[in-house]
Amino acid sequence: MTLLVAILVLAVGTFSLRIAGPMMRTRFELPERAEKVLAAAAVVLLAALVATAALTDGHGAAGIARPAGVLVGGVLALRKAPFVLVVVAAAATAAGLRLLGVP
DSSP states (O other), rough: HHHHHHOOOOOOOOHHHHHHHHHHHOOOOOOOOHHHHHHHHHHHHHHHHHHHHEEEEEEEEEHHHHHHHHHHHHHHHTTOOOOOHHHHHHHHHHHHHHHHTOO
């Protein structure tokens, strides 16, 4: 019974936090500078996530094949290539380099 109560409390808390953002958005107005900083922070956070995933494998370096694949995918994405092409080209680059024996 206590497990069910805990699940219900967590569900209500989660829903409350998720709905609070859109409901409070109209009550608070952020300065334009703060909005620009938040937008830049989102980009920096995403870039850090991509760099971490591309360059590390566990506690060590990922080698050369994975970062090369990410680089190919990033270049194609910047050139506005279709998403499927970006993913396939990045995977093919990493797989091809690994097939050739590049770590």
